[in-house]
Amino acid sequence: MSYEKKHEVSVNSVLKKLSVSSSGYYSWKNREKPSRELERETIKEEIKEIYEKSNKVYGAPKITKELEKKGRCVSQKTVSKYMKAMDLRAIWVRKYKASRREKVEDELKDILKREFNPPMSNMVWVTDITYIYTDKGFVYLSSVMDLYSRKIISWEVSDRLTVEIVLRTINKAKSMRKLDRALIIHSDRGSQYTSGEYEKVTSHPQISRSYSRKGNPWDNAVIESFHSLIKREWLNRYRIRDLSEARGLIFEYIETFYNTRRIHSHCGMLSPDEFEKKFKKYSA
Numbered sequence: 001m002s003y004e005k006k007h008e009v010s011v012n013s014v015l016k017k018l019s020v021s022s023s024g025y026y027s028w029k030n031r032e033k034p035s036r037e038l039e040r041e042t043i044k045e046e047i048k049e050i051y052e053k054s055n056k057v058y059g060a061p062k063i064t065k066e067l068e069k070k071g072r073c074v075s076q077k078t079v080s081k082y083m084k085a086m087d088l089r090a091i092w093v094r095k096y097k098a099s100r101r102e103k104v105e106d107e108l109k110d111i112l113k114r115e116f117n118p119p120m121s122n123m124v125w126v127t128d129i130t131y132i133y134t135d136k137g138f139v140y141l142s143s144v145m146d147l148y149s150r151k152i153i154s155w156e157v158s159d160r161l162t163v164e165i166v167l168r169t170i171n172k173a174k175s176m177r178k179l180d181r182a183l184i185i186h187s188d189r190g191s192q193y194t195s196g197e198y199e200k201v202t203s204h205p206q207i208s209r210s211y212s213r214k215g216n217p218w219d220n221a222v223i224e225s226f227h228s229l230i231k232r233e234w235l236n237r238y239r240i241r242d243l244s245e246a247r248g249l250i251f252e253y254i255e256t257f258y259n260t261r262r263i264h265s266h267c268g269m270l271s272p273d274e275f276e277k278k279f280k281k282y283s284a
Contacts, residue, residue, distance in 0.1 A: 043067070043074060044082050051088050059083075059090035108194065111210035112186040116222050117266075121148040121276060122177055124184045127169065128220055129161070129192065130227035132250075134240040141230075141250060142166055144173040144185075145223050149279070150264055151272035152226070152254050153177060159243045166192040170201050179206045186210040188220050230258070 012022055050066045051058055058066070060080035067074050083089070118124045124147040131138045142165045143155045154172035158165040170185070183206050187193040193211070202209055212219035234253040240246050260273050267275035 040082075043072065044086060046070065046072065047079060047082055048086060048088065051083070056088075056091045108189060108209075108211035110213050110219060111184055111208055112219070114219060114221075116147055118148050120181075121146050121279060122179070122181055122183055123148060124186065125153070125173060126186045126220055126223040127166070127193075128188060128223040128227060129166070129190065130224075130231075131161075132157075132231070132235060132240065132246050134242050134246055136242045139243050139246045140165060141227065141246075142169040143223060143226065144169050145226060146177075146272075146276075147222060149272040149275045150222070150226070150266055151259050151276060155250065155254060157243065157247045157250055161192075163192045163195045163197050167197055167201050170198070174204075179204060182206055182208070184208050184210050186212070186220060188212045188217070189214065230254070 046067060047063055050063050054062070060076050060083055063083070064074065064076040064079045067079070112124060112126075115124075125144050126147055127142070127144045129140055129142045131140055137159065138161075139157055139159045140161045141155060141157050143152050145151065146153050153176050154169050156165050156169045156172065183204075185202055185207060187210075189211050192198060199209070217224060230250070230253055234257075235246075235249060238245075238249060240249065259271065261271050263269045263271055264275070270278065
């Protein structure tokens with residue numbers, strides 16, 4: 001005989017120990033529910049029915065009113081309590097409201113439209129940010145390129161990805177170049193380029209802001225290609241310790257090689273500096 005069977009306790013033995021008759025116990029067990037309890041269950045069923053028929057959008061106030069129409073005098077508090085017990089909640093969705101960023105993004109226009117070959121300098125600048133790995137974590141390179149010559153006219157590096165690095169890069173570019181003609185500055189839709197601070201620093205009668213379309217990195221392909229190039233040709237050779245070393249390597253590549261000596265097919269196999277000097281010579 002199993003342990004469970006051996007120690008099984010029968011209802012009759014318990015009733016005998018409690019001096020309760022079996023007939024009395026079964027009469028109590030099978031008793032009818034009191035009228036008040038029956039009424040409560042009926043009201044709950046009616047609440048559930050009203051809730052379901054409302055497509056689950058009615059809460060306690062409306063269900064209370066519907067019950068009143070049926071002649072049920074039940075308080076809203078009681079309806080709310082019964083609904084909570086049955087886990088019935090009015091389903092509603094807050095009205096969609098566009099965020100500030102979404103509103104801003106609707107206003108961002110792609111003026112450049114992948115026209116990557118302007119006829120002269122200072123007509124189109126493109127800008128972007130890329131990350132560089134160091135032993136102490138990522139640092140970020142922000143660059144501005146003149147699309148005419150592919151020259152990097154300003155750059156900044158920081159260990160923080162904030163709008164400040166972008167503002168410094170744009171201000172530096174503005175100080176390096178004379179804004180004497182209509183200029184498009186093109187970027188992606190990163191938060192740094194859609195911020196109020198960026199809008200302020202690029203507010204100028206000659207400047208128009210242009211943005212890549214959503215999910216279209218090729219709209220800013222030239223500056224992104226440069227950031228791939230500096231890593232592939234130079235930075236990936238080194239194990240970079242920190243921000244200071246990254247800054248030194250970036251300076252060495254851009255200022256002593258890329259702008260001044262590295263020939264570019266776009267520039268007729270001249271460096272960006274040589275190409276711009278040639279342009280000035282023939283436009284003088």
